[in-house]
Every structure is written in structure tokens, then in C-alpha cells.
Amino acid sequence: IYILTKSTEPGSDQRAGEILADAIQKCETAGRNSTVTDIVPGRxxxxLLMAAYSRGGEGAKAEAVLKEMKRHHDTSFNNDVKPEKIEYNTCIGAWANTKKYDSGDRAAALLNGMIESGDDDLQxxxxxxxxxxxxxxxxxxGAEKAAGILRLMNKLYLAGKYDVQPDNISISNMLAAMAKNRTP
Known part of the structure; x- marks a missing residue:
């Protein structure tokens, strides 16, 4: 799977996804108390699969992998795969790399899910x-919605969440959103 996720060959990310899906299916068939550890999909x-989808601009596929991780965690099938900030950030990054009209809304939905979770590891x-x-x-x-995200970021920072401090990258990204949307 690692080699496939690093490949630039068309369809390699799809093949990696198929292998992961096969491993998950085998785990579920073997049962929760399986001693077959070589097929247990871990974090x-x-x-790796989400990162490959992110590089390829496949936001929907990356989000599907995130949902599968959540499903595994929620059913206690594999507690090692509890999605954390890095998985959400990878998925948000996939939406940022996706050239679809609603990619901002999809990324914002994941961001809001992180905030509303109340989980300190997921903030x-x-x-x-x-x-x-x-x-x-x-x-x-997008420029108007991006400005709303920047305002929320600043509000949270002023409320004491110092790891969300707006920085030069935030301002540069905001200016890019304004320029691409021709917002004065």
C-alpha cells in the first residue's frame, strides 16, 4: 500500500484503496477476537491512503477513509484507529486540493466537527x-466564507486557544481567496 500511495501512476490510489478495503473485510470476517494481526488495518x-487521496485532490475519497476510521473506532473493532487531528487535517487538506465547487464547504464541515467534538485531541x-x-x-x-473562517480563528485565539493564532499564511490565503473571487 505504501508504494502505491507514493506512486504517480494513474489508478495507484484506487488500487491502494482496494487493498485496504480487502484487509478491512478480512478483519471483519475473522471476527473481533482474531489473532490474525497481519491483516488488521491500523492508523x-x-x-497513507488519505495522504494519497489528498495529493491527488480526491477530497471525497479521503473523507470516506476518515469515515471508515470512525466506524472502526465507534464499533470498538479497532481502537487504534480513533481519528485525531492529523487525520482530520489530512482530509481538510484533501478538500483544499480538490478542484470542486463545494470543497470549501466540505472542508469547513470537517473543521466544525472538530470544534464541536469537545475532544481535546481533535481541536x-x-x-x-x-x-x-x-x-x-x-x-x-468563497472570499466571504473564508473571511468568516478567519474571524472564527481570531475569536478562538482571543478566547485563549493559542494554537489557532492567525498568521502570515492565514492572511496570504485570505488575500488569495479575495483575489480569485475578485473581492475588493
């Missing part, structure tokens, strides 16, 4: 917010 496999950082702002550059109303 590394999920992350967003500056990278999370900056990636959502980038994703909004592809939407017609």
Missing part, C-alpha cells in the same frame, strides 16, 4: 483553519 494504512490548529481558507478559494462566494 498508518488509513493515513483544530492554525493549519486546519488555513486549509479551509484555501479550499474556499474555489467557490464563488
Amino acid at each position: 498508518t494504512l488509513f493515513n 483544530p490548529d492554525s493549519w486546519s483553519f488555513n486549509s479551509v481558507i484555501v479550499a474556499y478559494t474555489r467557490q464563488k462566494d
Whole structure:
């Protein structure tokens, strides 16, 4: 899977996804108390696949992998795969790399899920917010929505969440969103 996720050959990310899906299916067939450890998909496999989809601009596929991780965790099938900030950031980054009209809204939905989770390990950082702002550059109303994300980022920072401090990247991304949307 690692080699496939690093490949630039067309369809390699799809093949990696098929292998992961096959491993998951075998694990479920073997049962929860299986001693077959060589087919148990762990965090590394999920992350490799999400990273490959992110590089390829496949936001929907990366989000599907994130949902599969959540499903595994929620059913207690594999507690090692509880999605954390890095997985959400990878998925948000995938939406930022996706050239689809609604990519900003999809990235923002993941960001809001992180904030609303109440889980300290899942709280967003500056990278999370900056990636959502980038994703909004592809939407017609993206500059306005990106400005809302920047305002939320600043509000959280002023409330004491120092890891979401707006930085030069935040401002640069905001200016890019304004330029691409021709906002004065």
C-alpha cells in the first residue's frame, strides 16, 4: 500500500484503496477476537491512503477513509484507529486540493466537527483553519466564507486557544481567496 500511495501512476490510489478495503473485510470476517494481526488495518494504512487521496485532490475519497476510521473506532473493532487531528487535517487538506465547487464547504464541515467534538485531541490548529481558507478559494462566494473562517480563528485565539493564532499564511490565503473571487 505504501508504494502505491507514493506512486504517480494513474489508478495507484484506487488500487491502494482496494487493498485496504480487502484487509478491512478480512478483519471483519475473522471476527473481533482474531489473532490474525497481519491483516488488521491500523492508523498508518488509513493515513497513507488519505495522504494519497489528498495529493491527488480526491477530497471525497479521503473523507470516506476518515469515515471508515470512525466506524472502526465507534464499533470498538479497532481502537487504534480513533481519528485525531492529523487525520482530520489530512482530509481538510484533501478538500483544499480538490478542484470542486463545494470543497470549501466540505472542508469547513470537517473543521466544525472538530470544534464541536469537545475532544481535546481533535481541536483544530492554525493549519486546519488555513486549509479551509484555501479550499474556499474555489467557490464563488468563497472570499466571504473564508473571511468568516478567519474571524472564527481570531475569536478562538482571543478566547485563549493559542494554537489557532492567525498568521502570515492565514492572511496570504485570505488575500488569495479575495483575489480569485475578485473581492475588493
